Amino acid sequence: MRTHNSLISKLVQSDRGGSVLLALLGIAMVLVPLLNLAVPESSALHLSTYTMTLLGKYLAFALLALALDLVWGYCGILSLGHGAFFALGGYAMGMYLMRQIGERGVYGNAELPDFMVFLNWQELPWYWFGFDQFWFAMLMVVVVPGLLAFAFGWLAFRSRVTGVYLSIMTQALTFALMLAFFRNEMGFGGNNGLTDFKDILGFDLQADTTRAGLFVASALALALGYLLSRFVVNSKFGRVIVALRDAESRARFIGYKVEMYKVGLFVFSAMLAGIAGALYVPQVGIINPGEFSPLNSIELVIWVAVGGRGTLYGAVLGALLVNYAKTYFTGAFPEIWLFALGALFVLVTILLPRGVIGVLRRKQAETAT
Numbered sequence: 133m134r135t136h137n138s139l140i141s142k143l144v145q146s147d148r149g150g151s152v153l154l155a156l157l158g159i160a161m162v163l164v165p166l167l168n169l170a171v172p173e174s175s176a177l178h179l180s181t182y183t184m185t186l187l188g189k190y191l192a193f194a195l196l197a198l199a200l201d202l203v204w205g206y207c208g209i210l211s212l213g214h215g216a217f218f219a220l221g222g223y224a225m226g227m228y229l230m231r232q233i234g235e236r237g238v239y240g241n242a243e244l245p246d247f248m249v250f251l252n253w254q255e256l257p258w259y260w261f262g263f264d265q266f267w268f269a270m271l272m273v274v275v276v277p278g279l280l281a282f283a284f285g286w287l288a289f290r291s292r293v294t295g296v297y298l299s300i301m302t303q304a305l306t307f308a309l310m311l312a313f314f315r316n317e318m319g320f321g322g323n324n325g326l327t328d329f330k331d332i333l334g335f336d337l338q339a340d341t342t343r344a345g346l347f348v349a350s351a352l353a354l355a356l357g358y359l360l361s362r363f364v365v366n367s368k369f370g371r372v373i374v375a376l377r378d379a380e381s382r383a384r385f386i387g388y389k390v391e392m393y394k395v396g397l398f399v400f401s402a403m404l405a406g407i408a409g410a411l412y413v414p415q416v417g418i419i420n421p422g423e424f425s426p427l428n429s430i431e432l433v434i435w436v437a438v439g440g441r442g443t444l445y446g447a448v449l450g451a452l453l454v455n456y457a458k459t460y461f462t463g464a465f466p467e468i469w470l471f472a473l474g475a476l477f478v479l480v481t482i483l484l485p486r487g488v489i490g491v492l493r494r495k496q497a498e499t500a501t
Contacts, residue, residue, distance in 0.1 A: 149445040149489070150362055154355055160187075161351045165344035181340050184347050185415050190455050191350035192412040195357050197435045197451035198444060199404035202361055204433070205442030206370065207397055208377035210295075213302030214405050215429035216309050217277035219419070221406025223313075224276060226326035226419040227260060228269030229337075233330050246328070247321045257319045266333060273410040274403040281402030285395040294380075303426045310424030325420025332414055343415070350411045354448070357404050361444055364400065373397055434477045440487025449488060 164187060167179035196218050203209040230245045239249040243256055262268040284305060288298060316322040335342045364370050372393055375383045384390050413419045422428075431454075439450020454476070461469045484491060 147362060147445075149443065150358060153358060153445045153448060157351045157355045161348050164347055169340060169344055181343050185343050186459065188343070188347040188350045188415045189412060190452050191347070191354050192408045192415065193435070193455055194448040194451040195350075195354045195408040195411070196405050196432060197439070197447040198354070198357055198361055199401045199408065200432055201436050201441055201444055201447035202364070202401045202404070203397055204436060205444075205447070206365055206377060207373045207394060209394065209398065210299045210433070211302045211398075211401075212299045212426065212429045212433065213304075213306040214401070214432055215426070216302075216306035216424055217281060217402040217405035218409040218412070218428075219306075219309070219313075219421075219423035220277045220280065221273045221409030222413040222419040222423060223320060223326070223409075224263075224269055224272040224406070225410035225413045226329075227263040227272075227320075228266060229329040229332060229414060230326050231260070231264040232332070233328065236330055237328070245321075245326070247324065247326075248319070251316055253319070260319070270410070273406045277402040277406035278399050281399045282395060285398040286391070289391040289394045289398075303429065306424050306429055307426050310421050310426075313421040313424060321420070323421065325418060325422075327418040327420075329414065329417055337414055337417070346411070346415050350415070353407055353411055357407070358444060358448070361404070364397070365444070369393065369396070431473065434473065434480075436487075437477065437480050438484075438487055440489030443487075443489050446487055446489035453488070 164179060164184055167177055168181060168184045171178045196214065199217075200211060200214050203211055233245065235242045237246045237249075239246055241249050244253060248256070263272070284302075288301060293301060312318055313320050313325075314323055320326065329337050331337055332342065332346075335345070337343075365373075372383065372388055376388075376390055376393060380390060409419075409423070435451040435454045436447045437450065438454055439448065440446030454473075458469065458473070461472060465472075480487065486493075
């Protein structure tokens with residue numbers, strides 16, 4: 133236990149940006165629920181449940197951006213399909229939440245979700261078994277994205293597919309899954325997806341206390357995800373990964389099994405994305421095939437690019453900044469948001485190739501000299 137604590141201390145001390153991130157998350161875990169639950173609505177300091185839920189959603193997106201930064205920023209794998217792993221984790225959580233509805237559904241069927249009754253399904257599909265248990269659903273949140281990432285990565289990396297070809301393949305993967313999940317025959321709710329959730333672990337999902345708990349869970353998952361990612365990056369495994377990014381041919385010539393390192397990182401990243409999806413679903417109240425959209429994965433790349441790839445905490449910052457801007461502009465100027473997003477990506481690529489964190493580091497270096 134003492135060794136574990138000292139290891140975390142070393143990681144935090146050697147990473148100033150990460151230390152700031154973890155400190156802010158710690159403050160948020162205490163302050164946000166307190167302002168919502170303990171401060172009366174009449175007070176100017178009260179934080180609405182809507183805002184708290186929105187912040188929780190942002191944190192889930194930040195964990196997803198962290199997952200992408202691992203493979204893109206440190207290994208040079210530009211994945212345009214990480215939205216697929218996020219959506220699969222979300223569907224695993226959604227299936228658990230659907231099983232918890234029971235007889236409270238519109239059709240009052242204790243075994244079948246409403247959409248299955250509507251479509252005249254006679255029995256629960258085999259792949260829905262076990263999702264009435266929270267532990268099994270949480271296991272599937274990481275296992276299903278992990279297995280898909282392993283299968284895809286093993287085939288792609290063994291074939292030495294890299295660069296733009298790999299990016300196109302990852303985008304094709306998420307597009308194929310989106311088309312599949314749109315089909316009613318798949319048994320995942322088709323176009324409407326999974327929704328009308330009632331409770332989680334026996335707690336009412338509409339209650340403020342439950343919403344506060346989900347926010348804390350999101351912040352805690354992001355903090356732990358960051359520490360695990362930083363540990364991976366600082367380890368010998370992480371140093372080899374960076375070497376693969378900078379000189380893959382040389383690393384292969386030396387004798388490193390390049391494919392195994394890439395697959396390992398890709399699987400770990402997919403699992404983090406699945407956890408992000410599982411945290412996202414109970415807070416927004418729905419999961420549908422639209423989450424597989426390739427556009428979502430492209431937007432995810434923009435989050436990481438804006439914050440600064442190859443830093444981890446930069447990806448978190450980018451996710452928070454872009455999603456806040458999206459919330460504001462889609463309300464104030466809904467017609468131009470997509471154009472603004474595209475312009476943002478172009479400007480960042482040209483003017484801020486290292487993102488916001490790169491600019492801050494450059495200014496800090498100039499001040500020091």
